[in-house]
Every structure is written in C-alpha cells, then in structure tokens.
Amino acid sequence: xxxxxxxxxxxxxxxxxxxxxxxxxxxxxxxxxxxxxxxxxxxxxxxxxxxxxxxxxxxxxxxxxxxxxxxxxxxxxxxxxxxxxxxxxxxxxxxxxxxxxxxxxxxxxxxxxxxxxxxxxxxxx
Ligand SMILES: Nc1nc2c(c(=O)[nH]1)N=C([C@H](O)[C@H](O)COP(=O)(O)OP(=O)(O)OP(=O)(O)O)CN2
Ligand SMILES: [Zn+2]
Numbered sequence: 001x002x003x004x005x006x007x008x009x010x011x012x013x014x015x016x017x018x019x020x021x022x023x024x025x026x027x028x029x030x031x032x033x034x035x036x037x038x039x040x041x042x043x044x045x046x047x048x049x050x051x052x053x054x055x056x057x058x059x060x061x062x063x064x065x066x067x068x069x070x071x072x073x074x075x076x077x078x079x080x081x082x083x084x085x086x087x088x089x090x091x092x093x094x095x096x097x098x099x100x101x102x103x104x105x106x107x108x109x110x111x112x113x114x115x116x117x118x119x120x121x122x123x124x125x
Contacts, residue, residue, distance in 0.1 A: 001038050002048045003108065008033045008058045010066040014083045017071070026069075031085075032113040033062060033092060039105040049105045057099040061092055085112040085120035093122045 013028040035058050039048050070076060070083035081087050093110040100107060111121040 001040055002042070003036055003038045004048055004051065004054065004105075005034055005036050006051055006054045006058060008035070008055065008062050010062045012065050012068050012070050014070040016082050016084065018082070029114045031065075031088070033058065034109075034111040034113075035092070035096060035107065036109045036111075037100070037105040038108045041104055049100075049103050053103065054100070057096060058092075060099065061095045085114050085118070086122070088112045089120050089122035093124070 009030060009032045011028060011030050013026055015026045016023045018024070035054060037049060037054055042048055064073070065088075070088070073083070075081075075091060076083050076087070089110045089112040092112070093107055096107045096110065107124060109121050109123045111119050113119040
C-alpha cells in the first residue's frame with residue numbers, strides 16, 4: 001500500500017463555547033492541515049494520485065474556512081459543534097471523502113494542527 005500526504009493551512013478565529021478558560025474567548029490560529037491518502041494501484045506514470053489533485057480538493061475546503069469565524073459556519077452552527085481541532089479534522093475528512101470519491105484512493109486520516117505543539121487527527125476505520 002502507498003501513502004501520500006499533502007499539507008495545507010489557513011487562518012481563522014474561533015471560540016470554544018463552554019470551555020473553562022481563555023479558549024472560550026474569541027481568538028485565532030494559523031491552522032495546519034495534513035491530509036493522508038492511501039491506495040494500492042499506481043497509474044501508468046507511477047502515481048497513486050497526483051499531489052496536485054489532492055491539494056486542489058483540500059484547498060477548496062480550506063478556502064471555506066480561511067479568514068472565517070469558524071463558529072458561524074453553517075456546518076458547525078447548525079449542529080452546535082465547537083470548531084475544535086477534533087471537529088475540524090472530521091469535517092475536513094468528510095468533505096474530502098465526497099470530493100475524492102471518483103479517485104482510486106482512500107482518505108486515511110486528516111490531522112489538524114492548532115499550533116506547532118498541538119494536533120488532533122481523524123482516522124478512517
Ligand atoms: N483536545 C483539544 N483541546 C483543546 C483544543 C482543541 O481543539 N482540542 N483547543 C483549544 C483552544 O483552541 C486553544 O486555543 C489552544 O490551546 P493550546 O494548544 O493550549 O494553545 P496555547 O497557545 O494556549 O498553548 P500553550 O502552549 O498553552 O501556550 C484548547 N484545548
Ligand atoms: Zn483555539
């Protein structure tokens with residue numbers, strides 16, 4: 001099996017409702033996203049999938065998040081979800097699965113870094 005990883009990033013604000021501490025206040029991060037895809041079959045060029053395609057689809061999702069107040073995005077507001085690193089990793093995973101469905105790869109994990117020292121990852125089962 002082959003595994004590819006691409007990295008993207010965005011800047012956004014959030015607040016963690018119900019959190020006991022400073023993170024309940026409005027604040028921002030530069031979020032770094034790592035997307036992993038896996039698969040067995042290479043094409044005739046020796047590519048599992050073009051990095052450019054994975055980056056393109058990831059960036060389409062990231063553009064929805066960039067420079068936003070994440071709590072107000074419909075997917076979080078409607079479900080009353082805090083935009084934590086965990087919830088963002090699942091959100092990006094779900095959206096990528098929809099976009100990459102036509103390719104011969106699986107999204108295996110999405111890691112969301114809130115800072116260089118703290119990261120949450122959603123793993124496909
Ligand atoms: N499991 C999680 N814990 C926390 C999350 C999260 O998404 N998942 N988020 C936060 C806050 O967003 C907070 O802004 C980040 O906290 P932290 O990494 O501690 O950031 P600091 O800049 O305060 O880091 P220090 O190293 O403590 O200075 C909190 N927890
Ligand atoms: Zn935060």
